Every structure is written in C-alpha cells, then in structure tokens.
Amino acid sequence: MVHYFSSNFKLGILGGGQLGKMLLYETRKFDISTVVLDPSPQAPAKLAANTFREGDLMDYNTVLALGREVDLLTFEIEAVNVEALKQLEKEGKKVYPSYQTLEKIQDKAVQKQFFEDHGIPTSPFKIFSTKKEFEAAVEKGDISLPIVWKSATGGYDGRGVSILKSQDQLKELPEGKCIAENLVPFKNELAVIVARSPKGEVKSYPVVEMEFHPTANQVEYVLCPARIDDEVAAKARKLAEKVSQAFEHVGLLAVEMFQTKDDEILINEVAPRPHNSGHYSIEASYTNQFEQHLRAILDLPLGETKSKTGAIMVNLAGEEGHTGPVTYKNIEEIMKLPGVTPHVYGKKETRPFRKMGHVTIIHEDLAKAREIAGRVKESIKVISE
Template identity: 70%
Template sequence: KGVQKQFYAEKGIPTADFTVYAEKYELTEALVRKEWDYPFVWKSCTGGYDGKGVSVIREEEDLIPLPEGACLAEKMIPFKNELAVIVARNVSGEVKTYPVVEMEFHPEANQVEYVICPARIEDHVAEKARAVAKKVSESFEHVGLLAVEMFQTEDDEILVNEVAPRPHNSGHYSIEASFTNQFEQHLRAILDLPLGETESKVGGVMVNLVGDENHEGQVHYQNIGKIMQMPGVTPHIYGKKQTRPFRKMGHVTIVNKDLGEARRIAEEVKKEIKVISRG
C-alpha cells in the first residue's frame, strides 16, 4: 500500500494525504510531535486484504494492538460514497472502462457487502471517476484488468484509495449484467484481442456471501434453495470447504431493469441465506 500511495503522488493522481513510515515507532513519534490529528487511518504496507491491515485510529490506545513493521498514516476522508471502476487494457494499449459501481461496506468486517451497478451518482461524477480510473491505468501501463477503488468526497472530488490488478469483487456483477463479463474481458486483454463492450445490459446488484461470524468448520449454505426462487437471482459458490467468520465463500447477483428493486431483493437475499458450519 505504501508503494501504491507514493506512485499516485508521483503521477499526480488524486489520493488522500498520507505519510509512509518504515516502522511503527516512527508513526508513534510523529504523533508525539502532533503531526497527525485523530482520527486517522492506519494501513499496513504489506499483507492487507478484505479489510485486514486497515484500522481507524481514534486515540493513542488504538495503536497498541497494531503489528510492527512498515505502515502508513492516511487522512480520514469525509466521503459520500465508495466507488470502483474496472479498467481493461490490452497489449496494444486499447483501454475501456466499465460503468462506475457503488460499494456498501459491512460496518464491522470492513468488507464489501453490496456492489451496485450503475452507481447512484450524478453523471458528471461518474464521468470524472471513469477518467481518473483511466489515468491510473495509463500510469501503470498494465495489461489485463485493473480495479480502481475510489472515494467520492462531500465536494464531489474523486480520490483513489487503492487498486487491484485482476478480476475483482467489484466486477462480479458483470457475469450476469454486462455484455462482456470481466473474466472474458481479462482474457481478451492479455491475448491482445479487441476489447468487448463494457456497458451493462441491465441493472445489477451483487451480494457477497461470507461466513457467519458465529460459525467455523465444514460449510453449509442454509436456505440457498429459497433465494434461487427469487426473480433475477444467481448464486455463485466458490467451492471452499471450510467456513470461518467473514471468509468470502461466494456471491449472489441480482439483475433487474429497476435498480431499486434489485437492491431490495439483494437485501432479502442477504437476510435469507446463511453461510454456516454443519453440525
């Protein structure tokens, strides 16, 4: 994460203010010098995933349980929405962006709960987000897919949070909702084939299926038959045999011409299906 943030600063890509520290004690000393105001965000420079390696520091005591090693401090951003754009770039340099998606996060696990496409934002904000994502892609000169996660601030500015150079959770909706799903697009890009149409055929909402916080062991998907009876609902199970609290075990996509109805059904799905352990 530290390398990413420094790259954005070098390339003039908008991102939240930050400082990288080689060791935890350097951050502690910076706090003694009052170089940071509470609250701020602590991030481990390596090893982070699915909300791991990220903590909001509200007071000095919050630093105590954090691991040693390289980290960064980042300014807390008052934001309206967390957004993401999947960018495809092939070997010849052709670039296409998918529509902006809106991400709703679980308050405890810091994981994405819902991905909504298209994001419920104004057109000019969506255009700005896609333009920023394209700039990030061209700066990296990557080949394949690049998921660019962003904040929409209260002033409608777009700030890049982080990227993932691969098919991504924020693009899973595309399997059912898009003309070209992200997995086909990735293959087109790396094989230097013409990129496919990125626009959506229909509105889509994705629900992440994660392990129930009170269960660990051999997985059982409770009520999966019930959600399959709901209109426009398609479950995807990842084949992991063992569940544990908040482990990603699959996702469900809901498609509907009415995005509001898709979001309503998604909430029904979330309440109905449970990823638990047997016995």
C-alpha cells in the same frame, strides 16, 4: 499469429482461489489450456484447471518453474514472487500484468507515492518504516487521531486496515511498514474496472457503488450503475483511465475511489486483476470481467463493457461464531427470488468474514434489485455444520 483456441498454447495462472476459478469459466469457454499454481490442495480452481500444481506463490523457484512451463503467465492475487516474474520477463516470457506493475501495487506505500508522483488525486498520507516510528509521530502530535492506518503489505479483504480513534488501539497494530491516511469525508465509495491490452486498447466499465460491512471493512453490496450524477460518473471513469495509463498495465485494473462531499474523486487503491467489484458483470455485462481479462492479456479485441441491465452483487461471507465445514443455509429460498444467481466458491471450510461466495441480482429497476438484495442478505447464512 499465436493460436490460443484448441491449441498447444498454455496459460499459467498464479493463484487458484475464487478469482482463478471464475477465470477458468472463460478459459473453458474458449478451450484455452491452463496450468494453475496454488498452495492449497483444495484450491477452488483445482477442478477446472487443465493442470494443477500445488506450491508456494512466494517461492522464487516454484514460480519460476511454473512460468517456464507455460506460454503466458497471469495472476489472480498480488502475493506472488515478483523477482521470479522479473526473471521470466528477462527470459522473454510474457507476464501480464508485468512485474513492474505488480511491484508498484504490492506495497501500498509505494502505490500511494506513485499516485502523488503522477498527479493522481488521493487522500493526504504519511509513510512510516516501522510501527515504532508511527507511534512516535502520534505521541508527538505529528499525526492527529482519528486516522486511517494501513499495513503497507499483506492487507487483503479488509485485513491490514484500521480506523484509529484512540491511542489505546496502537498496541493492537502489527509491526512493519505502514501508512497513515487522513479520513476522507466521502459520500460514496466507488470503483471502476479498466481493461488494457498490450497494443494499448483501453475500455472501462460503468462506475459501481460499494456498500461496506460496518465492522469487517468488507464490501457487502456492489451496485451497478452507481447511484451518482452522470457528470460525476464520467469524471470517475476518466480518472480511472488516467490511472491505468500511468501504470501502463496489461489486463484488468480495478480502481477504488471516494466521491467526496464536494463531488471530487480521490483514488483509494488499485488491484491489477479481476476484482470483487466486477463480479456483477458475469450476469449483467455484455463482456464479463473475466473474459475481458483474457481478451486483454492475449491482445485480442476488447469486448463491450456496457451492462445489459441493472445489477447488485451481495458478498457471502462466513457468519461470526462459525468455523468449520460450510453449510449455505436457505440457499434454496433465495433461488426462488427473481433475477437471483448464487455463486459458491468451493471453499469447504468457513470462518468469520471469509468470502465464501456471492449472489448477483439483476433487474431493470435498480431500486427493486436493491430491495431483493436486502432480502437475500437477510435470508442466506454461511454457517458451519
């Protein structure tokens, strides 16, 4: 049996952003030794890692060297060199989630095709190899506007996604492979996090509801439990577990979905890692998502996924018109409110819509939590000095 706790075992983490930082809360709790790789010398996870390596996550040799230094490798961001992960797995190194899972998810066009091939309900879509090919389809009328345009690769935190309402917007789109998706008439945007271990133990978290910023295409609020019927919630969790089974992933899989006007569930996208929609779990769940990710990749028994109480998470993003050294204005004021816990990610520079932290509000009454969350959103401002 492998001894993980207070031992010579080393866990490698590709990426040292806020997700890596929060994962390290749990490795510190269990005294699991870590080596973190990130391109930024000011990465949020730097201080909590046992060893920090500065380097390019997309560089084959850099990732290979890091992987050979550790006993098991995981990642907190999809933009990593898959070929290096493939080579490491060939050499017998444990990489969770596997390179096969990441390969299917990194490219959103491949991901959408995977859903279709596995009978997973998703919005109708078309794939285009180039911007020119997409523009020609619009010109010919093969694609009717409005449409959701997505870059196949590189999209993150609302970037790489646009709702196109007129042909004038086409010139603003970047070059490259893309997807055109039909607009879905939905009631709610939901998410379910599923944990799966190498031995095949699976547990899902309660369905959460997401409220988005109207222009930044970023999540502003995450509510748990989602304000939906029990029957719809059960359907969403069952479908998320089906998606997990199809990918045969190990670790966490965040499954984003739409609840249509007819209460059908359509899968939007997935992420093979801890996710923004699961941050509420740090305060509200019996087992938070970061501990669960560790349990899953180390093949330890999965923890209880139930919530202790209702919770709402508010994302803290940089204010428009502010770029530079960060200040969290009125943070002391929100800390006076009941059930409020701020999380500051440790990014020293703010810019418009950059994720800088989040605030969790816990309360037995979700309506009351939502009211407090609104006050938090109005009060705290992430600005430059």
